[in-house]
Amino acid sequence: MHEPYHLISDQPIEQITLHPIAMPLVEVLTTSFGGDALRPAILVELRLAGGATGWGECVAGWSPGYSYETIGTAMHALSDFFIPTALGKTHLDGLHRFRGHPMAKLAMEAAFWSAVAGARNMPLGDLLGSGRKDRAVVGVSIGIQPSIDATLAVIEKRLNEGYQRIKLKIKPGWDIDMLRAVRQAYPDILLMADANSAYTLDDLPLFKKLDDLNLLMIEQPLGHDDIYQHGKLQPHLRTPICLDESIRNVDDARLAIETGAGRIINLKPARIGGITESLKLHAYCHEAGVPLWIGGMLETGLGRAVNLAMASLPGVTMPSDISATNRYYEPDITNEVFTLNREDSTITVPAGPGLGVTANPARLAEAEATFASLTKSEFMGLK
Numbered sequence: 001m002h003e004p005y006h007l008i009s010d011q012p013i014e015q016i017t018l019h020p021i022a023m024p025l026v027e028v029l030t031t032s033f034g035g036d037a038l039r040p041a042i043l044v045e046l047r048l049a050g051g052a053t054g055w056g057e058c059v060a061g062w063s064p065g066y067s068y069e070t071i072g073t074a075m076h077a078l079s080d081f082f083i084p085t086a087l088g089k090t091h092l093d094g095l096h097r098f099r100g101h102p103m104a105k106l107a108m109e110a111a112f113w114s115a116v117a118g119a120r121n122m123p124l125g126d127l128l129g130s131g132r133k134d135r136a137v138v139g140v141s142i143g144i145q146p147s148i149d150a151t152l153a154v155i156e157k158r159l160n161e162g163y164q165r166i167k168l169k170i171k172p173g174w175d176i177d178m179l180r181a182v183r184q185a186y187p188d189i190l191l192m193a194d195a196n197s198a199y200t201l202d203d204l205p206l207f208k209k210l211d212d213l214n215l216l217m218i219e220q221p222l223g224h225d226d227i228y229q230h231g232k233l234q235p236h237l238r239t240p241i242c243l244d245e246s247i248r249n250v251d252d253a254r255l256a257i258e259t260g261a262g263r264i265i266n267l268k269p270a271r272i273g274g275i276t277e278s279l280k281l282h283a284y285c286h287e288a289g290v291p292l293w294i295g296g297m298l299e300t301g302l303g304r305a306v307n308l309a310m311a312s313l314p315g316v317t318m319p320s321d322i323s324a325t326n327r328y329y330e331p332d333i334t335n336e337v338f339t340l341n342r343e344d345s346t347i348t349v350p351a352g353p354g355l356g357v358t359a360n361p362a363r364l365a366e367a368e369a370t371f372a373s374l375t376k377s378e379f380m381g382l383k
């Protein structure tokens with residue numbers, strides 16, 4: 001049977017190099033599960049015979065927080081299983097017999113797809129699909145702040161920069177009062193909240209109050225691996241629930257939508273475990289008319305280039321969590337800088353061959369040295 005979105009290269013995979021890095025964030029994103037000042041990543045550099053090179057970014061954190069994956073588990077999965085199974089092949093079929101480790105898998109697929117796009121002299125986005133836009137509509141994700149005044153100040157700054165959709169992280173005790181104040185100050189903006197699984201069904205009275213604030217959506221209010229209980233919550237609310245953490249693949253998305261557990265899907269290629277599976281999820285949402293957007297994991301420019309290519313696909317119908325470079329890293333690991341197009345709250349999708357962005361060797365070396373300089377206890381202390 002023809003497997004959709006199956007990619008085969010003309011040249012075999014010749015070399016794969018891992019670059020563990022640590023980069024200081026311009027602004028810490030504090031969520032209901034915490035936040036890091038120094039962001040780790042594992043960059044996967046993949047070279048095809050013939051010389052085309054691609055990059056993938058593994059967004060696993062220092063500790064199991066957003067996901068069970070960590071830098072340590074990803075290094076293990078990549079170096080002991082994924083890389084050996086890929087070397088010398090013209091495809092990544094070998095990855096599919098390994099369960100789990102989606103962030104590590106996506107890093108492999110992103111590196112492979114961007115290398116193949118480069119070898120074919122086409123932008124990654126064109127390899128992903130047709131009917132694309134040149135620009136992706138984006139919003140900004142704002143962490144938990146020390147006060148409501150501080151929150152209003154960050155929102156004002158981001159609106160002035162041109163972001164037309166504001167996402168605020170919430171947690172118990174930092175929700176209704178803060179969101180009411182924001183809604184009062186900005187009655188008309190596209191506003192949403194992301195709970196990162198911090199609530200339970202016992203919080204229904206709170207969600208009823210949030211329901212009066214005309215939020216665009218509430219992201220992942222309940223269990224990180226739950227669909228069933230979200231299905232108990234959504235019928236009580238007019239505000240759409242968007243699922244992030246609990247959607248691991250296209251079947252989860254279908255289950256959530258068909259059972260009414262949510263009405264919007266956040267697609268993070270890293271959480272879905274690959275470009276192939278992400279394209280299946282995109283196709284499902286597109287065909288079923290399910291609102292879809294691309295989530296972010298504070299990627300460097302290399303990972304954000306992949307997310308931007310995904311966000312340019314025609315089934316992505318809502319603003320994505322992809323912000324300009326100056327929201328994340330100054331300087332970034334890439335030579336290129338992403339800026340916000342103020343007039344329409346978009347970022348232009350790279351149009352050059354492959355990823356369309358390049359790693360800066362000096363900054364890469366520095367970020368690798370920062371990672372290497374961390375002792376185990378510092379590393380643990382970061383979380």
Ligand code: OSB
Binds near residue numbers: 029066322
């Ligand atoms: O839940 O969407 C989330 C970042 C890290 C972990 C989880 C999440 C996020 C974001 C960041 O919201 C969005 C971005 O990359 O700009």
Ligand code: MG
Binds near residue numbers: 194196219244266295
């Ligand atoms: Mg989220």
